[in-house]
Amino acid sequence: MMADSKLETIPTCAGQCDPDMKTESKEESQEKIRQLMDVPGWARIKPEFLLIDFKPEIDREFLTDSDKQQLKEESNKHDDKTDEPPKKKIKLRGRNKHRPQNTYSKSTGRICAEILAEKECRFGDKCKFIHDVKEYMASKPADIRDTCYVFSKFGKCAYGPACRFGTSHLDLNFKNIINMEIFDPGLKTVTNVLVKDLQVKLWKRKYDFGKANKILNEMGIKSKFTDFYEKNSSQDSKIASITSQKMLESDISEQVQVEKDEQESGISNYNISCGNVQPLVTVSTDESAKHVLSINNGSPDTDVNIEATVRDSCDKLQSHLSAVSSGKESKLSPSESKGDNVLNQRDISDTFIRLRPQEKKKISFSKKLYLAPLTTVGNLPFRRICKRLGADITCGEMAVGTNLLQGQASEWALLKRHASEDTFGVQICGGYPDTLTRCGQLIQDQLEVDFVDINCGCPIDLIFKRGEGSALMGRMNRLETIVQGMTSVLDVPLTIKMRTGIMAERNIAHTVIPRLRDQGVAMVTVHGRSREQRYTRLADWDYINECAHAGSPMPVFGNGDILSYEDANLRQAQTGVSGIMIARGALIKPWIFTEIKEQRHWDISSKERFELLQEFANNGLEHWGCDTQGVENTRRFLLEWLSFLHRYIPVGLLERVPQKINERPPYYKGRDDLETLMASPSCRDWIKISEMLLGPVPEGFSFLPKHKANAYK
Structure with a gap:
């Protein structure tokens, strides 16, 4: 744990030393320092930065109700003077589960979105939101700053009067100003956005x-939803088929008329004959397109003579054209209109051009740095920072498949992709083949992704009990079926992230990986801990090496405890992994990607670290919005990141470099006030940092840290 601090004053003894305490001798101080430096599991801090006599206190504001009650009961028992020995003092450790989230009023005090867009609200007087801009501006909180980052970057802020930095882009009548010199209405920095029609x-x-x-x-x-989907799909297909038939007959009639006109004028540019149907459809005669592929293993299942089918269809089409040109009534037979010929493009794509694994898009995973898909903290603004600092591969936060199929906007927001993410994937969590196969088709049809990842490592009880996440490792037959279904609908690589196993003493990943490789999985990432272990032990890289050899020649990535370029080099050299995935290491020091690529320890200053926080805040305002809700969303995710970022120990303060991820420091102070503030494990100091970037917290604001230990001050 690290020392608490205040930005205004940094006392030499953490501000909490007893003023009546007797001055210690030099020998006593050195002995205390020696003891601090010899504690197993503690990082070695240079003596001049150690706070020897610091005593932490519990900050009740950041405790759960149950912990507050427990402290109260202990205090009452302590006040009762009895002969009974005192019970063991309460110790805050573990996680705060079921943390409350800040909620925002959806109507009270908010301006109508249609008014912000300078449109007429279709709800009129029945609208619950404010329509009078002057009335809204009178009750709106004061602006945080005079400069709007979004306006200065793009030339327009879509939030107009609602922007908490709106002074710079509002005129005297509160009309939104647009800087036409830099505004580009066609600029698109984020893709994979859920549209209303979908x-x-x-x-x-x-x-x-x-x-x-x-x-x-x-x-x-077959699932209970299959019949429902097929019924709706068949109705839509019938309508599309009738429309396509009418369009086809109309096009043929028009083409025949054009041909007559050309023949009369002595010009014949359109010549249709058997073997030459290129104006209507082009079918490859390559060997790879002559077979229908089995979804199980990609091997030829049924031989189909494409050339004979095309020739037969040409004969039928030629007969139809001749009948139309001679003035006789002729229509395509029902079997032809339903797709028994090559003119039905849907059947061509579904039957003849189902891609084999060799034909699918490929990604070179070798020697790449992969930023792990991190729930909550692996958001788009954070990924942008890691991408700029050297990450090669990024992946969205875990999205639940059933929520995607239901069209939940909050779940689809996890799939958004920034333009800077050149190699980007999405991670899906699910436990049933029908759900994930449909998710695969939905992603293939609607999103721009380079790969899709199946989550087989999530240890959360809620996910595990539903048979999802790490539970899939114990249901191998189901997992294989899921892989078969998803690889059949995806044109991009399918990857899987898993743990060593479910139970702590029973590793099973080495038996799972070869079966996944044989089913067409493009890459597997192994986190070197089991579900039961969580983060209680070091990652088992010896076992990751065993998994890498078991999965060869398929790429296998290793994940766990990488916090320096030396850690990355060691794991790459001693194991057979194709690349490294970094999770907590990137949260603690996102510049780890730069260190690995430049092979150096970066003694980053507090000013440079603060600039990274400012960059995150700007990215957050761009992503979540500049209004009150957007600012508070940015603040919340900034605080979540600071709960990891404060664990970084500056290189210049360490006696032994590099820092190890399982070592915690004794209480220490930094080289300046800002560095000391950033080292604080106190949630109160994190809020202070957020106020330096995003202004004062609103009235009634509360934030419960993920870990109980951060409630000390």
């Missing part, structure tokens, strides 16, 4: 999952 289709279960349902039927998998 969301409504998902809400009403009107989305066409025909491709996924067909694959599930071939695999013999």
Whole structure:
């Protein structure tokens, strides 16, 4: 744990030493320092920065109600003077589960979004939001700063009067100003945004999952939703088929008329004959396109003579054209209109051009630095920082498959991709083949991703009890079926992140990985701990090495306890992993990617670290918004990040470099006030840092830290 501090004053004894305490001799002080430096599991801090006599106190504001009650009971018992020996003093450790989140009023005091967009509100007087801009501005909290980052960067702030930095882009009548010199209406920095039409289709279960349902039927998998989806899909397909038939007949008639006109004028640029149907459809005659592929292993299952099928369809089309040109009534037969010929493009894509593993998009994973998909803290603003500092591969936060299929906006927000993320994937959590196969089709159809990752490592009880996350490692047959379904609907690589196993003393990943490799998984990442272990022990890199050899030639990444370039070099040299995934190390020091690529220890200053926090705040305002809710969302995620960032020990303060992830420091002070403040494990000091970036916290603000130990001051 690290020392608490105040930005204004940094006492030589952490501000909490007893003033009546007798001055210690030099020998006594040196003995205390020696004892602090010899404690197992503690980092070695240079003596001049140690706070020897610091005594932490509990800050009750950041305790749960149950912990407060326990402290109260202990205090009452202590006050009762009895002959009974005192019980063991309460010790705050572990996690705060079921943490409350700040809620924001959805109507009171908020301006209507239609008014912000300078449109007429369709709800009129019944709208619950404010329509009078002057009335809103009179009750709006004071601006945080005079300069709006979004306006200065893009030339327009979409939040207009609601912006908490709006002074710079509002005129005297509170109209939004646009800087046309830098404003680009076509600029698109974020993709994978959920559009309303798609969301409504998902809400009403009107989305066409025909491709996924067909694959599930071939695999013999049927769920209670399959019939519902197929019914809706078949209705939409009938409408599309009728429309396509009419369009086809209309196009043929128009083409025949064009051909007549050309023949009369002596010009014949359109020549249709068997073997030359390129104006209508182009079908490859390459050997790789002559077979229907089995979804189980990608091997040829049924031979289909494409050339014969094309020639037969040409004959039928030629007969139809001749009949139309001679004035006789002719229509395509029902079998032809339903797709028994190559003119039905949907059947061509589903039947003839199902990609083999060799034909799918490939990613070179070798020697890449992979930022782990981190729930809550691995958000888009944070990933942008890591990407700028050297991360090669990024992945979105874990998204629950069922929530995606239901069109939940909060879940779809986890799939957003920034333009700077050149190699980007999404991670899906689910436990059933039908759910994840449909998710795979949805991602393939609607998102721009380079790979899709299945979460087989989440240790959370809620996820595990539903048969998802790390529970899939114990249900191998189901996991194989999930992989078969998803690889059949995806054109991008499918990867999997897993742990060593479920139980602490029973590693099973080495038996799972070869089976996944044989099913077409492109890459597997192994976190060197079991579900039961969580973070209580060091990652088992010897076992990760065993898994890497078991999965060869498929790439296997290792994950666990990387906090310096020396750690990364050691793991790469001693194991057969193809690359390194970094999780907590990136949260504690996101510049670890720079250190690994430049092979150096970066003694980053407190000013440089504060600039990273400012960059995160700017990214957050751009991503979550500049209004009150956007500012508070940014603050919340900033505080979540600071709960990891404060664990970094500056290189210049260490006697032994590098810092180890399992070592905690004794209480210490930094080289300046800001460095000391950033080293504080107190949640109160994190809030102070957030106020330096995002202004004062609103009235009634509360933040409960993830770890109980951060309630000390």
